[in-house]
Every structure is written in C-alpha cells, then in structure tokens.
Amino acid sequence: MFDPQVYREACGKMTVPQDKLEEMIVMTQAKEKKVRRPFRAALIAAAAVAMMVVGVGAANPEAVQELFVQIATVVRVDEYRQEMVTSEGESITVLSIPEVNVENRDGQAILIVDEEERDITQALAEQGTYVYEKTTPQDTKLCVEVTGSAEQWEITVSMEEEGKQVGSFTTSSEENALAPGQVQDNYSVNEGVEISKAGEELNKEICVSEYDGETATVIPVK
C-alpha cells in the first residue's frame, strides 16, 4: 500500500548535512564572484576544431574516451555564437541554442523562445506549422519549426552558420518526461566525448553539447 504519510516521513530523512550545505553556500558565493558563465542555455553547439581528432570507436559507446581541454579564452561573436580557444591553442566555435517550448494555455499554443512568447495557434490551425527564424548580423541563423497543435506538437530547432546547418534536434509534447536522452535521441550525431585535457589525437569536427566554464562536452560530427 502506498501510504503518503509514510512516504513523507521517509523523504523527510533525506537531508543534506548542515556542514555540507554550509560548504556549498560558501563555494557558490566564491564561484559567483569569480566566474560568470558564458552560456545560459547551451543545449547543443557546433564546433569546428582544428587539429583535433576524436579517437573513439565510433559505433562503440563503451569505447568512448574522456579527453579534457582547458578553455583559455571565450569571445562572444553574437548572441548565438562564441569563439573559444583552449589552452592547447585549438579554436572552437560554439553555437548556443535558446530554450524553446510550446505551452498549452486553454487551448492556445504559445511558443516560447528564450522567454519571448508568441501565440502560434492560428498558424498551426491554418498551416499545420509555424516557423520562427532569427539571423544575426554575423550570419548565424536560428530556426525553430513547430508542427501539430497546442496539445500535441513537435519542435525542430536548428542552427545554421554561414548557410550551413551545424546542428539540430527535435522534441515533442510527448517528451516532457524526464527520461534520459529524449531530446537528444535525434541529434544528427550519436557519439560523444568529454573533453577536458588534451593529449589524445583529435582532428575531426565536433559538436559541443555542454560547457560549464572549465570543461566542454563534445560530440563528433558525422
């Protein structure tokens, strides 16, 4: 029998020790003073890495190697693009894609791109699709295509750099669940490497999926 009271009692015992919490508070305050994260929502990114090879057994996830590269400098080119240089001298172009979602508000389909809202109900009803595009002066283009309805939708987000698509993913209303891999299942790439320290042979284009200020997680481009 599922007894909510027993469950609440059990959850109540799940606590963080006071000394650990205190340590986290101090560390967070120290970190905030030192580092401003360059990304707000780096979901996927495309990267061209000169002289880097992902030395991974391509179809063998177990063989994925961990490499680590220290990021030396980060220069923001535009709102979607940043240029990074590692301590080893490799240059990486990173494209960050904003958070996108469609909310069903009393039957109205509201597309949210980076907290900017627009009602796309009519477009979906009449054409079955809605396309949001934005191009920066530096020629980085974000494209968000929504199909379906307020209840059941699918969003394809893609980025183009100088006319060439460099990354895309698709998510849908069915994927609000939190199971791993749901959004990333249909990336155009499916192998990954975590970079943090040079030393392995790399010479292939990669996608950067995450960057926390010190290390980047990358995926090789097929």
Next chain:
Amino acid sequence: MTDETFRQAAQAYGDTIYRVAYHAVKNQADAEDIMQTVLLRLLECDKEFESEEHLKHWLLRVSVNESRKLLRSFWRRTSVPLEEWHDQAAPEDGQRAELMRAVMGLETKYRLTVYLYYYEGCSVAEVAAALRANPSTVQTWLLRARARLRKELSDDGEGEGSHYVRSAGLS
C-alpha cells in the same frame, strides 16, 4: 540577490533542491552537483521574487531543469547508473524502506511527480509547471504511478483517497 538573502534561501530550500535532484538522478553525488548548480543560478539571477512561494516554485522548476540536463548528458546516457539511493535515503524502518524502494523504482517522471505532489504538496497545476508538462498529463502520471506502486507494494488498494487527483490548482 544579496549574500544574506541567498544564504537564507539556501538554508530554507537546500533540502528541497536536494530531494528533487535525488528523486531525479537517484545518486547522492549527482544530486549534490545539481544542488550546487541550482544555488549558483539562484545567486546569479536578478529575479525579484514576489513571495516565498514564488521563490520555492522557481527553485523547484530550476532543480527539475538542471536534473534534466544531467539526465540528458551523453555520459549519463551511455553509462550504467550507479543507483545508490539505498545508501543514504533508505530509512531504517522496514515499511519506509520498502516504500522508498518502490518509489525509486518508478520512471523519473513518476518519481518527480509523486515527490512534488505528495511531499511538497504541490497542486497538479504546480507540478505541471515545474515539469513543463500539461496538467492532464501530470494527472495521468499520478494515476499510473499510484497504480504501479500499488502493484509493486502488493496490497489490496490504497483506499478511496488514492483514486482521485487533487485538482484545486487546476481551477
């Protein structure tokens, strides 16, 4: 946010953030990492919270989002998860331990829904907002989660109160 305000919020909601993350990732180390990230986001954010409730729901949502990020990461998806919930979370009491084992055996979306609904006391609409799901979907998740828990815990039923969903938040 001032250091003092941040400290108060961290003290007040640290366990909440940790529990949300733990229900998502079932791993103490990852849950602590998520907690640290959420605290950093809280400290960095310029948002003016209208009330304690507003702050709490913002933290719930951010905790879910950060947990999601971790669950989606390539490394996490291609690694065998080290599920250690029993190392810390399993209460000594047999009934509680069995119940937590059953809850932790559910899918992530069900675990989080159960946690937010039953422990945090969120309405269906609030759970939906935190998980970025439709309220009707959350209702379905709750029903399924309870059905699975009922089956897992091998009992005769949960009683009348368990067969409906608190829907005050929907109106």
